[in-house]
Amino acid sequence: MTNEPRAAYRIRRFEPHDMAALYEICLLTADSGVDASALYSDRRLPGYIWAAPYGALEPDFAFLLADGDRVLGYVVAAPDTVAFEARLERDWWPKVRAEVAGMTPQKPLDEGVLRRIATPERHETALQDYPAHLHINLLPEAQSGGWGRRMIETELDALRRAGVSGVQLGVSPDNERAKGFYSHVGFTDISGPGHVTYAMTLR
Numbered sequence: 282m283t284n285e286p287r288a289a290y291r292i293r294r295f296e297p298h299d300m301a302a303l304y305e306i307c308l309l310t311a312d313s314g315v316d317a318s319a320l321y322s323d324r325r326l327p328g329y330i331w332a333a334p335y336g337a338l339e340p341d342f343a344f345l346l347a348d349g350d351r352v353l354g355y356v357v358a359a360p361d362t363v364a365f366e367a368r369l370e371r372d373w374w375p376k377v378r379a380e381v382a383g384m385t386p387q388k389p390l391d392e393g394v395l396r397r398i399a400t401p402e403r404h405e406t407a408l409q410d411y412p413a414h415l416h417i418n419l420l421p422e423a424q425s426g427g428w429g430r431r432m433i434e435t436e437l438d439a440l441r442r443a444g445v446s447g448v449q450l451g452v453s454p455d456n457e458r459a460k461g462f463y464s465h466v467g468f469t470d471i472s473g474p475g476h477v478t479y480a481m482t483l484r
């Protein structure tokens with residue numbers, strides 16, 4: 282089904298008061314693109330990894346889709362993944378670990394996220410061709426109206442202006458819709474064994 286483009290929507294920069302929206306939209310799209318509320322026992326769990334730290338640490342690369350006061354989607358990025366991961370270790374994970382201390386896995390996806398918070402993914406060496414990475418998530422009512430393309434273009438422009446040479450992103454293997462979208466808007470599939478990854482050169 283195609284949603285009608287809504288002229289009232291606008292893309293704007295992330296602001297600190299938008300943090301709750303990042304957590305909520307992340308949760309509502311965290312099950313390979315659809316609502317994961319039933320799969321986590323705390324609504325903030327997926328956002329600790331895939332949304333909130335970008336608003337906190339990389340606000341210049343965090344953009345929201347808004348309908349008046351409501352936030353309907355976000356695109357976030359880190360221009361230098363290796364440097365971002367080092368900053369997470371220093372400025373983000375200690376606070377998150379304190380917040381989840383004592384939480385025991387109860388719902389299906391709790392354990393994986395708690396494990397990643399305890400032992401985050403680290404890329405020790407520079408990702409030469411594609412140093413940046415991004416995440417884009419729109420609520421269902423904002424999907425299929427051309428806003429995903431506009432949001433991605435907003436992010437790619439910001440990364441280009443910052444002199445970033447390339448960007449990559451990971452996709453859940455069963456998120457066929459997102460894979461089709463990334464290919465269609467110009468990303469290349471650089472997947473390998475055990476990971477689905479799309480990438481784009483920016484200059």
Ligand SMILES: CC(C)(COP(=O)(O)OP(=O)(O)OC[C@H]1O[C@@H](n2cnc3c(N)ncnc32)[C@H](O)[C@@H]1OP(=O)(O)O)[C@@H](O)C(=O)NCCC(=O)NCCS
Nearest residue numbers: 310314418419424425426427428429430458459461462465
């Ligand atoms: C994936 C997502 C960002 C795409 O945004 P969207 O607003 O639905 O997509 P758009 O309407 O902007 O589509 C842009 C273009 O891609 C095309 N497209 C979209 N999905 C496609 C698909 N699965 N296969 C082929 N083309 C596709 C559209 O037809 C459109 O083409 P056009 O601009 O040439 O007319 C959005 O659906 C979403 O947030 N989904 C849920 C969360 C998610 O899965 N995020 C990705 C996690 S890796």
